[in-house]
Amino acid sequence: MQGDFFRILTMRQSDYPPLEAVTKPVLDTEATAYYLNLAPQTLRVWSSRENGLIRPIRIGRRLGWPVSEIKRVLGV
Numbered sequence: 001m002q003g004d005f006f007r008i009l010t011m012r013q014s015d016y017p018p019l020e021a022v023t024k025p026v027l028d029t030e031a032t033a034y035y036l037n038l039a040p041q042t043l044r045v046w047s048s049r050e051n052g053l054i055r056p057i058r059i060g061r062r063l064g065w066p067v068s069e070i071k072r073v074l075g076v
Helices: 004-010 030-034 040-047 065-076
Strands: 057-059 064-066
Touching: 030 040, 030 064, 030 065, 040 064, 064 065
Parallel strands: none
Antiparallel strands: 057 064
């Protein structure tokens, strides 16, 4: 998990398209953390406590974060 944090810190803005251009229905935790300017672990805590601004969709053992909810939170 610590590796995720450092990978996010080193990601360039060009690694992700503008949120308006995202066509996927859900994003992974790392991409969602980038768009919300949060640490991926913050989103994992939201998921486990079920008290965050966005509720993820469980896809097997992974979390999918609805793009529509991300846009709602950001006001996009």
